[in-house]
Amino acid sequence: MSLLEIQSVSVSFGGLMALKRVSFALEEGEIVGLIGPNGAGKTTLFNCLSAFQPASEGHLRYSGIALETLSPHQVAALGVARTFQTSRIFRRMTVLEHLLVGRHLHQRTGLWAAIARPAWVAREEAEARECGLRTLALFEDRLLPRLHDFADTLSYANRRRLEIARALVAEPRLLLLDEPTAGMNPHESAGIVQLIKKIRDLGITVLLIEHDMKVIMGVSDRIVVLDHGEKIAEGLPEEIRRNEEVLRAYMGRRYGRA
Amino acid sequence: MLVPQLINGLTQGSLYALIAIGFVIIFGTMNLVTFAHGEVYMAGAFVGAFAMSLWHLPWFVALVMGMAAAWVLGFLIEKVAFRPLRTAGHMPPLLITIGLSIILKDLAVVLFGAENRPVPSIYEQTVRLAGVQVSVLQLVILGLAGTLFLVLRLVIQGTKIGRAMRATAQDHEAASAMGVNVNRVFSIAFALASCLGGAAGVMIGIYYNAVYPTMGGTAGLKGFAACIFGGLTSIPGAILGGIIIGVVENLTVQFLASGYRDVVAFLVMVIVLVLRPQGLLGRKLKTV
Amino acid sequence: MKTKMVPMLLTLFTLLLVAAPVAWSAESIHIAVSAPLTGNFAEYGQNWQKAISMAVEWINAAGGIKGRPLEIVYGDSKSDPKDSAALAQKFTSDNRIVAEIGDFSSTASMAAQPIYDRAGMVQLSPTTSHPKWAPGSPWSFGIVGTQAGEGPFMARYAIERLGKKRIAVLHINNDWGIASKEYFVNAATEMGAQVLGVESYFETEKDFTGVLTKLRGLKPELIYVPSFYNEMALISKQREKLGWTDVVVMGPGSLYSPKLLELGGNSVNGLYTSAVFFPNDPRPEVQKFVKGFEAKYKATPNMFAGVAYDAINLMAETIRKVGTDRKAIRDELVKTKNFPGVTGKIAFTERRDVVKDYRHLVVKDGQFTLFDK
């Protein structure tokens, strides 16, 4: 059984079809790139997967569980974490606090425990902190020295890293990354490529939206291409590279000759 | 007693509608809510009252003066409270207008005293229409409110600045790219909204024969409720909302008790907000 | 470590709190007045203030109380129970203050009552007329009379003197208004009148068209309106505009004010009311007060000014007799008999309120005139 199966999913906004019967599957441990020109429906698909956007048709199965009827936090509880296209960091929280929020699902302190503070609450917090620091170590010295800095003082690239760290600390099985290198310089992007590989080595399956083709080609095991809401190609990076349909989607038809 | 109550409600409702339209214009173009609108209405009412009682001017001159004063006040409020905070989200301008409303109300108390200021009566006669005794003043107010609605419609639908206001409301970046001076449109929209509030203030002063510094509070909230009824963005919706609230209030007085009439207005507001935040006639607002 | 800021700031606040009290001259005798100087009832509070200031001026010009000048400490309660209670805290904790006058509304007076009671200080209200007020504490006094007296008096006026049997009531919805309504309605029903309907309004309302339309539908011969003159003027004008002319309007003595004539214009002609205070009253104390008030403020005093004037004079008189001890003042005040007030003779019942004489008035040609028929 595939980890994630997307079966003929369509989404329409008031008559406009953002996704048209898109189907593909993700196997455990894969890195799959999701590409396509602007408006192709990539982020819409992500929103469907994380239950922010209901699918008008089709099915989404994650390790056999239907995602359609769940709410976003329930999807997260299943082990699906995501980042957002435009960084959605908690601007007035510190780096460490982001990681603690990321551990939310692995903690159980509720209102009464917060007030009564039995010993296990402190242990739970210490464990979350541990786990957070371990996760930050993946980013070498980018975030660790800024543990107590507010997120809105971070550089753009660090904000994206922080978002990834927050998703990772939840120990997901499936990680959805939406343009993790947007706004990064080539050197920083290369770092993200390494990071994504490390993430895969942790046993996490990655679905990646990315505009930087160097990143996509460098990291993906397979690539799925969307255009105007339809899947127009799926295959290994080499195959996609040679695919004329993909080229046309990006560069347009030749005027007068199409 | 049903027909007279309907007429009472209609008269009162048309004045709520004038206040509500102000909220619609401001929210529609700027996507912001003002809390000082009731105090603008109060200021207009005072100017109108002074014009009639101290300077003994005819009521229509008082009306124009009240509207002009409200226009100027609205213009200033936009400059002080909204202009510096255009990109700051909803809350800061809202809170500033709360501050302004407290200041205006207290200044009015200090300057004019807390008591009622009498406003001379006009059109004290009644006429019989289809067997029902109707106050001439009520008819005059209804006529005036109707005229203002029409003039407003002409301004918004038929003039260049009206078109610019609508365009700005729909897409202020695109309007800006067309060469519209968005700040100027905002100023004018705010002043226009205030001016209608001022008109309502003058008329309510004449209708109830009294103006007083705290008159803005409840009136502002009721106008707001009416505006929500119409979904914050629809002028016909606001007019309908105002009239419905006016009529329902008077029916509440007739069939329930006078003390409950405001409850009904706010209940309507809360229910509409919870069940249909876009209002009855408002366009659906995008979220997320 | 910037965290030191926290204790430092808190210490600063503590100092502010300590520094708050203000000093005043030592030898004066201080009487506190808790009154609505701003807010919805500001007009009535300002009437008090005018009358009280004038009385104090006169007392001090005549050498004060045994050589000591009288000084008033005003507190603005807005007639809000919370402010009135806060002022009570302030007044009772100030050792120089010997007694208090106020508050305006029954609600505000009763909110402060337990505090004066606890501290042991006289609370003499010029206007509180709720029958349950004065009996609520041995330290509470009322001098305007109670609704228990005025209500039946007005009912008799309506039914026996004017011969109106179909009656509707429109009252202000507060302690005073409800008590007024109840005593009037009970008395009227007992006297055989038919009370067709009772409506109420809140103090902030200005629109009476709806409620008047409703009452009109009941076809009463008389409407009894326990309210203040401000609202009465609006009610009359709006009634006139609705064309409702075939009805007699009556209300208690709170309506009696020149302001009613000014605000109400023609619409209040034919209105029946009563008064405990009447400026044309030939008694010398009344004439002295009215002349002085008119000279000083260019306006005729109303009932509110009159009762406040009586309150301060009664208080000054009591202090003159027994000195400045709070307890002694109370014990002496209880014994008051036949104090010649401008609102009539003041003699406290065992409930520490008074029984007033009322005069029948009617508005004729824009003037209050004594009604005698």
Added chain:
Amino acid sequence: MPLYDFVPRRDNWYVWLPVLAALLLFPLLVRSEYILSIAVYAGIYIILTSSLNITNGYTGLFSFGHAAFYGIGAYTAAILATRLGLSFWLTLPLAGVVAGIFGAAIALPTLRLTGIFLALVTIGFQEITFLVTLNWIGLTRGPMGIPAIPPPAIGGVALSGNLGYYYLILALDVIVLGLLSRIVTSRVGRAFVAIREDELAAQSAGIPTFRMKILSFVIATFFAGIAGAFFAHHARFVSADSFRLDETFAILTMLIVGGMGSLVGPVLGAVLLVVLPEASRFLAEYRGVVYGLILIGVILFRPEGLAGVPGIIQARGALSRVDKPSGAGEPVG
């Protein structure tokens, strides 16, 4: 460390010792009923602002109806004490519970709304509560208010002077602030802040945002109810006028002036704005004007208040995302 970041912890509790000592000694130094009564009011407002801070500051839900819950608490205590003769020690928690239930009842249907709509519904609720209190004479005695509420008794002795009330509210403040600080420094408090900062991101971190928002509302309204009960037993009289929209605005102003999203801010705001008008009686007539000017000045020049977390009131609700073309790039004249 900025002031807004101050949270009592194991390693810094000692800085509070001199403060606590000063507060304990304070009444013995001033010995003025009047000043003590001001201090008691400041204590009540500390609870009100701190609890409002949970929704408006920490969770970023702008409620404009706090005075209504304060009033519900006060009336609950007043009615239970005068009709059923319950003691303060019972009415206090019950008032909190009743206010919290109302909070949940209001929150359930309305918390799906965000930003300005939530503010408007709470204003509507505020007005309705006021008017119902005024009209439901059978329960609340309407405009007459409820007098003769018994004072709290400690060990069978009823409090009489403000000295007792002072120590009582001091203890209550310490407890409430202690509870609130435990809540906001826990996983629950972090979830609140995450919702304020970015609701979608919070959801995708697995936070059940709807449930947490309700919880935040219930906590805030519970403590407002507690403040109300104390008020009722202190003033010994409640009437609807004390819990109107102006009162909400006053609490809101204190919160904004003190600063939102921090534990220290609301305390500073409440104390400052209770003391300032009393210390400046000469401004009596202009008090409202001064309040308004302070509010405007703070929002224009220091929107985070004295000790608040910067940027909270500028946070954009869902509605402002409607005008997506704006706000990008440098502002253009």
Added chain:
Amino acid sequence: MLELRGVSTRYGPVQVLWEVSLTVGEGELVCLLGGNASGKSTTMKTILGLVHPVRGEVLFRGRPIHRDTPAQVVRAGIAPVLESRRIFPQLTVYENLLMGAYTRTDGPGIRQDIEAVYERFPVLRERRGQLGGTLSGGEQQMLAIARALLARPRLLVMDEPSMGLSPLYVEKTFEVIQDLNRQGIAILLVEQNANMALAIAQRGYVLQTGRIVLADTAQNLVNHPMMRKAYLEL
């Protein structure tokens, strides 16, 4: 006629354009190409005065306009066709056209020009009383172009006119663009659809992550190996 010199633009902390320089000559049709998020739209907004650059300058007919308001830019003779059309959905077609002529005060001239665009786009005449939002995507595109023409521009700046349109309307749009250019209006065409744009343009620039990486004649660009790379990183 239009010249950008070393323009850098940022949104808050994020720099989007880095030292962008380009020129559009009198009567020229120049395209600005690039993949997703390469900075094309920001370049356009910078030219239109909707965003102000932090460094560098924008000259139009020799005069700096990078500190001007959008209104001044329009008056100077630059009209925009914004990305995804951005017509006013609640205004009628006719009113949308009037908005295009917002900065003009010559009533008769405006009426004449509206007649002229009706001639060019008969469908707009048919729908003149309809609300803009009820038009189909292609019709909206025609309206957006017509609206820009009503400013009587010397330079038309078009942001991705092909986006989200059916192939038929894409062709139609490009025909119109070519036609307008033949009549002497200079055009800066910001496009993702490189092949199509290069087929009608005289020169082209390629943006990649906020920097100009290629500048050449259209003919040379069509088969330039860098093109593929710029888009697909091949």
